[in-house]
Amino acid sequence: xxxxxxxxxxxxxxxxxxxxxxxxxxxxxxxxxxxxxxxxxxxxxxxxxxxxxxxxxxxxxxxxxxxxxxxxxxxxxxxxxxxxxxxxxxxxxxxxxxxxxxxxxxxxxxxxxxxxxxxxxxxxxxxxxxxxxxxxxxxxxxxxxxxxxxxxxxxxxxxxxxxxxxxxxxxxxxxxxxxxxxxxxxxxxxxxxxxxxxxxxxxxxxxxxxxxxxxxxxxxxxxxxxxxxxxxxxxxxxxxxxxxxxxxxxxxxxxxxxxxxxxxxxxxxxxxxxxxxxxxxxxxxxxxxxxxxxxxxxxxxxxxxxxxxxxxxxxxxxxxxxxxxxxxxxxxxxxxxxxxxxxxxxxxxxxxxxxxxxxxxxxxxxxxxxxxxxxxxxxxxxxxxxxxxxxxxxxxxxxxxxxxxxxxxxxxxxxxxxxxxxxxxxxxxxxxxxxxxxxxxxxxxxxxxxxxxxxxxxxxxxxxxxxxxxxxxxxxxxxxxxxxxxxxxxxxxxxxxxxxxxxxxxxxxxxxxxxxxxxxxxxxxxxxxxxxxxxxxxxxxxxxxxxxxxxxxxxxxxxxxxxxxxxxxxxxxxxxxxxxxxxxxxxxxxxxxxxxxxxxxxxxxx
Amino acid sequence: xxxxxxxxxxxxxxxxxxxxxxxxxxxxxxxxxxxxxxxxxxxxxxxxxxxxxxxxxxxxxxxxxxxxxxxxxxxxxxxxxxxxxxxxxxxxxxxxxxxxxxxxxxxxxxxxxxxxxxxxxxxxxxxxxxxxxxxxxxxxxxxxxxxxxxxxxxxxxxxxxxxxxxxxxxxxxxxxxxxxxxxxxxxxxx
Ligand code: SF4
Ligand code: SF4
Numbered sequence: 097x098x099x100x101x102x103x104x105x106x107x108x109x110x111x112x113x114x115x116x117x118x119x120x121x122x123x124x125x126x127x128x129x130x131x132x133x134x135x136x137x138x139x140x141x142x143x144x145x146x147x148x149x150x151x152x153x154x155x156x157x158x159x160x161x162x163x164x165x166x167x168x169x170x171x172x173x174x175x176x177x178x179x180x181x182x183x184x185x186x187x188x189x190x191x192x193x194x195x196x197x198x199x200x201x202x203x204x205x206x207x208x209x210x211x212x213x214x215x216x217x218x219x220x221x222x223x224x225x226x227x228x229x230x231x232x233x234x235x236x237x238x239x240x241x242x243x244x245x246x247x248x249x250x251x252x253x254x255x256x257x258x259x260x261x262x263x264x265x266x267x268x269x270x271x272x273x274x275x276x277x278x279x280x281x282x283x284x285x286x287x288x289x290x291x292x293x294x295x296x297x298x299x300x301x302x303x304x305x306x307x308x309x310x311x312x313x314x315x316x317x318x319x320x321x322x323x324x325x326x327x328x329x330x331x332x333x334x335x336x337x338x339x340x341x342x343x344x345x346x347x348x349x350x351x352x353x354x355x356x357x358x359x360x361x362x363x364x365x366x367x368x369x370x371x372x373x374x375x376x377x378x379x380x381x382x383x384x385x386x387x388x389x390x391x392x393x394x395x396x397x398x399x400x401x402x403x404x405x406x407x408x409x410x411x412x413x414x415x416x417x418x419x420x421x422x423x424x425x426x427x428x429x430x431x432x433x434x435x436x437x438x439x440x441x442x443x444x445x446x447x448x449x450x451x452x453x454x455x456x457x458x459x460x461x462x463x464x465x466x467x468x469x470x471x472x473x474x475x476x477x478x479x480x481x482x483x484x485x486x487x488x489x490x491x492x493x494x495x496x497x498x499x500x501x502x503x504x505x506x507x508x509x510x511x512x513x514x515x516x517x518x519x520x521x522x523x524x525x526x527x528x529x530x531x532x533x534x535x536x537x538x539x540x541x542x543x544x545x546x547x548x549x550x551x552x553x554x555x556x557x558x559x560x561x562x563x564x565x566x567x568x569x570x571x572x573x574x575x576x577x578x579x580x581x582x583x584x585x586x587x588x589x590x591x592x593x594x595x596x597x598x599x600x601x602x603x604x605x606x607x608x609x610x611x612x613x614x615x616x617x618x619x620x621x622x623x624x625x626x627x628x629x630x631x632x633x634x635x636x637x638x639x640x641x642x643x644x645x646x647x648x649x650x651x652x653x654x655x656x657x658x659x660x661x662x663x664x665x666x667x668x669x670x671x672x673x674x675x676x677x678x679x680x681x682x683x684x685x686x687x688x689x690x691x692x693x694x695x696x697x698x699x700x701x702x
Numbered sequence: 703x704x705x706x707x708x709x710x711x712x713x714x715x716x717x718x719x720x721x722x723x724x725x726x727x728x729x730x731x732x733x734x735x736x737x738x739x740x741x742x743x744x745x746x747x748x749x750x751x752x753x754x755x756x757x758x759x760x761x762x763x764x765x766x767x768x769x770x771x772x773x774x775x776x777x778x779x780x781x782x783x784x785x786x787x788x789x790x791x792x793x794x795x796x797x798x799x800x801x802x803x804x805x806x807x808x809x810x811x812x813x814x815x816x817x818x819x820x821x822x823x824x825x826x827x828x829x830x831x832x833x834x835x836x837x838x839x840x841x842x843x844x845x846x847x848x849x850x851x852x853x854x855x856x857x858x859x860x861x862x863x864x865x866x867x868x869x870x871x872x873x874x875x876x877x878x879x880x881x882x883x884x885x886x887x888x889x890x891x892x
Binding site: 103104105107130131133214215237238267270271272273274343346347349350422423424427440441442443444447448449450451452453454481484559561665680681682 | 733744753765768770787790
């Protein structure tokens, strides 16, 4: 019926958003994180475009996001929450409990994995988290299938009254495909919270009962026809088979074609890796002598097969356990599995370019100042663009969201009985501070941790594409919200030293950080808010300021100080390192380098 | 050699050069022609000046990634991409490279060189290297340089996609079309 609707080029994340909108999602929440960020921004765009009465929000963190969306489903509405895999760690507490309590309306938890990893701390497999929580998980192979699986997830969720996880990976989230949009069903149903304390507020006694129910649901889900594995080539007969899920199934389909195995090797695609369908497990073990299983990133399908004597996969050591399963890898696994000789060209391992803070990035100026103010300090940092302060040697540790502050505390306590204590400077972005930094700061104040916290306040969540923070006062759809004032929050935590400075004012800002360091040595925690908007975000909003044109004079002796300690990508070594020059294509005109060169060789163009 | 309905192209550069943008234009042109299309993009940390690569597959494919030795062509917005990503090219493939002077080609591919950085500077539009290279690629293909029918779309198709995408943003549209044309009017350095 909608054949008349034109196909659109949709990113996987947009396709997921489209699926949610088509299936009547009424509350959608998220915290940004690559590769999941565009899911919520696409929902917001659809919401505006079709004028849908729904609540779409960036939450302060993933735990809060999940709890809001979960409560929505407790009223009988369809809801969803989206995050990246490490975000699910943060949200795991409510998830585990929600699995026991179950749902009223459909509830989809989208957790995007990042095999590689391309932009994450770990390669963890969210499907393991689904397994631990005892909820079903669907594993799409493409944007097209991701959109379809949203509908499947809601039906499954409502059939079993359970949260359902949708687990796309980077290659689904960030690929684009021609997808035909489906119809947007009109919103029906009203919120209707039915009180049931023995479920919604269950005490341990009732939890036991809920756990029994959950186990019973799981065994029925392992028989649910709609999500059963699909045999793609029933014409293929033989005693060997390949099983794949997620994008690995897409690579497998292409590789079978290229290797001419499409009619010979039975190929099963698992849509629901957990719980694996019981009949399928039986079938694999009776119909085949050898089975190859390709999946990312852990052997989740594989580990549900009790008898693995005939299984080749991650647990058996045949399929690599680390890194992304690229198509060429799957091609060679299939060739080995079937005894084909193939000659696969490999990429030469030329070093890529390391990422760096943008030319003109205010973080670079902040880091420069921090190193001036506390040259031999310990620098704890956090998750965001500013992790790239690594290049400037101004970042010594990166653990997880919010840990800059708690690790600073840990370092302080570790050194506290030493005669000479190092200065400790923590850096954290504004969004990360709101996300998980606040409780750590409360703790640091309480314990009187002597450290400096520099909040790199660029007024946005830059790394993931400029999502608003609680201080922005803008919603995902651009509505005005109540601004949370960072200074009040910091003071409210009990911090006695608080200064706000502009890192572009190089010398002024160095003085501010120095004062903070001095305070932290003798008194207690000191906080500096380094406030300057992200230049990419400014440009996006058309608010970029007039560039300052800079040049390097003949006074430059090629000492390389600016390249090493400031590392602006627009400052480049020329004449075999004899001189530094400004690359006008890259320069953003921030003018910060004017104060950097010890020889005073960087000046304003006349 | 070229199967007419399958095109696999790698587009690479560094974060901020607009690799994603031209990938998208090429993909939208495919959709306009009713061709199935897949792209794969780099997002996140690498977008901050790191190496960025997109894969574009036009035709009946199931997955978004191109395997080494299978790409018909490579558009390299930085010369160094050639070393890094030349291995994607199949024998007889083509490479359109942004570089001041010709360099040695990996594999048995046909190179096309253009100093797009210089053109961008001359046009006083540093952010237009991507469109200059796209225009150059399209016109080189149209002149038959890549072998017959080696791209799924023409310069006109891309202009139409741009006009559609930048509707109402007259200034951006005009400067984008100018960059595209400047590239298209250039011929390869040898
Ligand atoms: S510009 Fe200044 S800091 Fe940079 S290399 Fe030249 S003299 Fe050294
Ligand atoms: S003005 Fe200096 S620091 Fe700023 S972007 Fe240009 S070269 Fe880099």
